[in-house]
Amino acid sequence: MFEWSEEHQMIRQAVRDFVDKEVRPHREELEHGDLAPYDILRKLYKTFGMDSMAAASFDRRIAREEAGDTGRPASDSDGEGGGGMTLLPIIELCKCSPGMVTAMGVSVGLASASIMSKGTIAQKKRWARDILTMDKIGAWAITEPNSGSDAFGSMQSTARIDGDEFVLSGSKTFITNGPYADTIIFICKLDEGNPPAERRVVQFVLDSGMPGLEQSKPLRKMGMHSSPTGMLFLDDVRVGKDRLLGESLDAYSGKVGRDASKATFTIERTGVAAMALGMIERCIELCVPYAKERVQFGQPIGNFQLIQLKLAKMEVARLNVENLVFRTLEMSAAGKALGLAEASAMKLYSAQAATEVALEAVQLFGGNGYMAEYEVEQLARDAKVLQIYAGTDEIQVTHIAKAMLA
Ligand SMILES: Cc1cc2nc3c(=O)[nH]c(=O)nc-3n(C[C@H](O)[C@H](O)[C@H](O)COP(=O)(O)OP(=O)(O)OC[C@H]3O[C@@H](n4cnc5c(N)ncnc54)[C@H](O)[C@@H]3O)c2cc1C
Numbered sequence: 001m002f003e004w005s006e007e008h009q010m011i012r013q014a015v016r017d018f019v020d021k022e023v024r025p026h027r028e029e030l031e032h033g034d035l036a037p038y039d040i041l042r043k044l045y046k047t048f049g050m051d052s053m054a055a056a057s058f059d060r061r062i063a064r065e066e067a068g069d070t071g072r073p074a075s076d077s078d079g080e081g082g083g084g085m086t087l088l089p090i091i092e093l094c095k096c097s098p099g100m101v102t103a104m105g106v107s108v109g110l111a112s113a114s115i116m117s118k119g120t121i122a123q124k125k126r127w128a129r130d131i132l133t134m135d136k137i138g139a140w141a142i143t144e145p146n147s148g149s150d151a152f153g154s155m156q157s158t159a160r161i162d163g164d165e166f167v168l169s170g171s172k173t174f175i176t177n178g179p180y181a182d183t184i185i186f187i188c189k190l191d192e193g194n195p196p197a198e199r200r201v202v203q204f205v206l207d208s209g210m211p212g213l214e215q216s217k218p219l220r221k222m223g224m225h226s227s228p229t230g231m232l233f234l235d236d237v238r239v240g241k242d243r244l245l246g247e248s249l250d251a252y253s254g255k256v257g258r259d260a261s262k263a264t265f266t267i268e269r270t271g272v273a274a275m276a277l278g279m280i281e282r283c284i285e286l287c288v289p290y291a292k293e294r295v296q297f298g299q300p301i302g303n304f305q306l307i308q309l310k311l312a313k314m315e316v317a318r319l320n321v322e323n324l325v326f327r328t329l330e331m332s333a334a335g336k337a338l339g340l341a342e343a344s345a346m347k348l349y350s351a352q353a354a355t356e357v358a359l360e361a362v363q364l365f366g367g368n369g370y371m372a373e374y375e376v377e378q379l380a381r382d383a384k385v386l387q388i389y390a391g392t393d394e395i396q397v398t399h400i401a402k403a404m405l406a
Pocket residue numbers: 106140141142143147148149150173174175176177224229385388389390391392393394395398
């Protein structure tokens with residue numbers, strides 16, 4: 001694949017129209033944290049039939065699983081990223097409000113994907129379907145105040161076995177959708193009296209409002225304001241094994257729990273490339289006319305070679321990131337999954353490219369670039385987090401190099 005198909009172009013235009021009509025008029029409220037993004041996201045799902053497609057895809061998959069077939073046809077995207085209908089809304093929404101994509105991606109791409117990959121059929125029906133259709137909002141909680149990049153090694157949240165129940169304790173931070181999530185994937189270590197380094201990593205599904213679970217207000221942050229980020233506090237939350245993903249601890253022997261979380265890392269890293277593409281495209285859309293219109297020294301600034309260099313570098317970044325996105329689409333269509341190292345390489349490059357392009361866009365706009373009215377300052381603030389969440393740049397480097405040296 002080297003260009004968007006006609007069908008893609010149609011989807012793209014339709015999403016663009018939706019963004020202009022339903023998102024752009026609310027940009028101020030979304031970007032000041034006055035409006036949570038969920039109702040607009042639900043409208044997006046309804047408008048494009050994404051809710052009914054997700055429901056139908058889910059029902060087909062469950063029917064297959066109930067019939068004993070756990071394989072999955074290549075064309076049947078169960079909300080795990082990849083298809084054009086998934087990536088184009090990401091790209092177009094990112095041109096206006098990237099935080100909305102973060103909120104949507106974590107819910108549909110991470111929370112539901114965890115349940116779909118590790119849960120029992122009963123758990124999938126109970127929690128994943130509603131998240132996939134956007135009826136409910138999911139959060140995926142691994143990061144803690146003292147455990148970020150070293151997510152497993154430093155993890156302090158625990159599950160203790162008490163008779164037929166588990167008792168969950170700990171704090172999570174920087175959790176996307178944390179303040180408003182209906183369904184939370186809580187990742188912790190099983191305390192069986194063994195040393196923390198040897199403990200199994202286990203995952204539970206929690207519902208908002210459970211006794212002992214507190215969801216904080218949104219945290220103030222640098223950008224991505226339309227994506228509410230918060231803390232979770234668990235104080236002896238008692239759950240039955242119906243909330244343990246997989247419903248049996250046998251499912252977590254060896255490194256299985258860690259590997260399940262790593263599969264989730266791959267999904268989120270490919271989504272970041274699509275986000276980066278949307279932000280880069282928007283920067284170019286804003287910068288090219290500005291370079292033609294803004295006159296200094298009696299001529300448009302686009303005549304200056306230093307400005308041309310900025311534009312040219314933006315275009316190189318756009319082409320490269322677009323090609324990475326095309327590769328994701330091709331692999332998804334062929335039923336192939338990206339490996340962790342390749343997803344890391346894609347994420348590292350795309351995140352750095354988006355941040356660099358957005359900062360250069362601010363520079364190209366001069367003083368206007370620093371003013372909220374001209375949009376590029378928001379893109380620069382929003383792009384920066386692509387280098388931090390879903391694994392920092394430095395962690396992507398370690399994953400890529402580890403695979404090369406293995
Ligand atoms: C807006 C936002 C949304 C988020 N959403 C979620 C979410 O929904 N769920 C969730 O669980 N988490 C979420 N996170 C957390 C995010 O994944 C972590 O912030 C990230 O993994 C980095 O962890 P940390 O912040 O603890 O930084 P640290 O791990 O403390 O890193 C600090 C610095 O040290 C560097 N560093 C660390 N280890 C190494 C190493 N081995 N080699 C070289 N350098 C190293 C890092 O790269 C970084 O530069 C979110 C974060 C943000 C900002």
